[in-house]
Amino acid sequence: MREERAPETYSISLSVASGFEFVELAETVTATLARLTGFDEETAMWISMAVREAVINAIKHGNKEDRQKRVEIQYAFNHDGLSICVRDQGSGFDLSQVPNPLDPENLLKPTGRGIFYMKAFMDEVDIWSSPGGGTTVRLRKRIRPRSP
Amino acid sequence: MIRIEHRTLGDVHILDIEGRITIGEGTLHFREAVHRVIQQGGRNVLLNLAGVTHMDSSGIGELVSAYTAVGNRGGRLKLLHVPPRVREVLTITKLATVFEAFDDEAAAVESFR
Numbered sequence: 001m002r003e004e005r006a007p008e009t010y011s012i013s014l015s016v017a018s019g020f021e022f023v024e025l026a027e028t029v030t031a032t033l034a035r036l037t038g039f040d041e042e043t044a045m046w047i048s049m050a051v052r053e054a055v056i057n058a059i060k061h062g063n064k065e066d067r068q069k070r071v072e073i074q075y076a077f078n079h080d081g082l083s084i085c086v087r088d089q090g091s092g093f094d095l096s097q098v099p100n101p102l103d104p105e106n107l108l109k110p111t112g113r114g115i116f117y118m119k120a121f122m123d124e125v126d127i128w129s130s131p132g133g134g135t136t137v138r139l140r141k142r143i144r145p146r147s148p
Numbered sequence: 149m150i151r152i153e154h155r156t157l158g159d160v161h162i163l164d165i166e167g168r169i170t171i172g173e174g175t176l177h178f179r180e181a182v183h184r185v186i187q188q189g190g191r192n193v194l195l196n197l198a199g200v201t202h203m204d205s206s207g208i209g210e211l212v213s214a215y216t217a218v219g220n221r222g223g224r225l226k227l228l229h230v231p232p233r234v235r236e237v238l239t240i241t242k243l244a245t246v247f248e249a250f251d252d253e254a255a256a257v258e259s260f261r
Contacts, residue, residue, distance in 0.1 A: 020172050045202075045233075052204055056171055102242050108216055110209035113241060117205045120240045 007078035014073040016055075018063040018088075026055045026073055030084065037077040038143050046121040047082065047141050053114040054086035054137040062088025062135050081123075081142035092129025150174045151199075152181045160257045161190040162228075166199030169207030178207070182214040191223030192260040196253070198229035203237055215247065224248075228256045 034044035063069035250256035
């Protein structure tokens with residue numbers, strides 16, 4: 001009987017001030033780690049775009065562009081996939097109040113597509129807020145087995 | 149990084165866009181370019197997206213704002229050479245049903261007649 005070994009998981013953390021100039025840094029780190037995890041270039045690009053959206057939301061809506069507040073980005077990856085947590089230091093928000101950007105009345109609104117964007121390109125998106133504890137967005141993407 | 153060139157064919161204003169329409173420099177330059185066309189009296193606006201590599205949700209928002217701004221002045225904004233990545237984003241956001249898009253420049257220009 002073969003012994004099943006748990007996959008080795010690597011963790012990397014990034015902490016940036018709430019400035020939009022750091023968004024591309026997060027995007028670049030994410031794309032690099034996604035490639036290391038084993039995703040192809042196109043999938044890595046979409047994962048990095050989803051993380052971009054989470055970081056932009058954290059800076060803009062969470063930390064209200066207060067440069068004294070930080071955005072923490074934690075990566076964990078193994079051969080099963082990549083998991084990213086983006087945490088801000090804001091006051092949180094009620095997810096149920098976020099309008100659906102696909103509703104006809106919202107289709108031509110210039111904002112409100114960030115969370116939708118994340119959900120479109122990731123396998124799992126969990127968002128939770130805690131009083132005084134900011135908002136955490138957890139994004140997950142699994143490696144798909146290659147078809148024979 | 150974004151680069152935008154403005155040219156005209158008859159009364160059609162064409163913006164050739166290269167690079168990223170993403171929050172910050174990308175969305176700012178895109179907005180300014182569209183507003184310059186509007187201020188010059190441009191009513192028929194064709195966005196050539198052939199060179200666009202990335203578009204985030206803020207970029208999509210700018211595209212929608214440009215569409216609305218041109219439309220509010222009685223004009224029309226259409227898309228040319230939409231790359232697969234941008235097409236995918238337009239499809240999932242249901243905006244592919246809003247924007248008229250062309251793969252042929254002559255046909256796009258003619259559609260404004």
